[in-house]
Amino acid sequence: MMIVVHSLAYSRAVRVVWLLEEIGTPYDLRTYDRTEAYRAPETLKALHPLGKSPVIEDDGLVLAESSAVLRYVNEHYAGGRFAPEPGTQDHARHDEWLDGAEGSFARSIIASFWAARSGAEMEARMRDELARNMAYLNAVLSERRYLMGDGLTLADIQFAYLLAMAEKTGALAPYADVLTYWHRLSREPALRRALAKTGPMMPERL
Template identity: 40%
Template sequence: MITLHALKYSRATRVLWLLHDLGQSCERVDYDRTENFRAPPALGKVHPLGKSPVIEDNGQLISESATILRYLAEKYRDTQHRPPSGSPEFWRHETLLDYAEASFAEVAMQSILPAFDGKDIPEASKAALDKHLDYISSELGEGPLLFGSALTLADIQISYILALLDRFELLGSHPSIADYWQRLQEQSGYIAALTQVGPMAPPKD
């Protein structure tokens, strides 16, 4: 059985979401954050960078959310969370799956981190975030999800950043993204994952 190392308020929720959708269970090792909201030293004993999520499967250690989602989709021969292999939509999906962390997360964190510390968000950071949210809105088209009504790995992957942005009220000027985030929160896998480990984003004080 897969072992999931899950840090509280983290990307590990994505893995539980997909596992629920696939009808698969896992052994979960939970880690609380430190007082300064960092990962605890114990995670450094699992992965050299102290990362979460990390899964172990048959002695193999796998990290990075997108890689883990792809691994699980391959392992369980999932055909529901990605467009047909080799199709134009498949490659659009793969692009968006990687975009969430490779491009979007970095820009989003430039607004999230000041908000987390109670500081003003630089105007340049706001402008960069707006540009990316406009891009995601264009990818949604008529929605309600990135690929119509079919939930994909890309939707699951982007959810964590949207949860943080919503937590700090940074989606208000983008109603289409706010609506998209609401649709994601209605997914059964999302609800099941939160039931197991709690919310993606830290609660408000």
């Protein structure tokens, strides 16, 4: 029985498919279109009460939330090789990035996306938060190829979706090292294979 990935169009589900492509583990991909309001269809609520994507099914387990799914797949199918050794300081730092993507970083990036999509002005406090976050990320990436150094980890996979969103709104333009990093991620062969199956992370038009 293979793992089932439920993938909504233009969603974070590409993270899970990317990791599975890196590992080479067989999976069953089931795709869903967004509504005209850019929301998930009601059919996803039949799988998980949150009605969001990604959701995986594996041996009776139904699991949502990107970071939880990435950790599960890494531990059960990749021997943990996409994260530093548990119990080390590097592992703690990696978790900071992995959880921080949808914690500290996501809010202002998503605010930028929806402001651009609706033609509205972004709130000043969100602009300030976005600038602070991106400046920090840019400083870190000025000294390394990936978030943890020279090798791809779950944290990089987690960040890619948000960076695709930020580039779509022009938010990456002032941050050369973040932009270079995002372009490096976008050339990863496993990500390209994933996108060929899930479709693009962002719509062509906002």
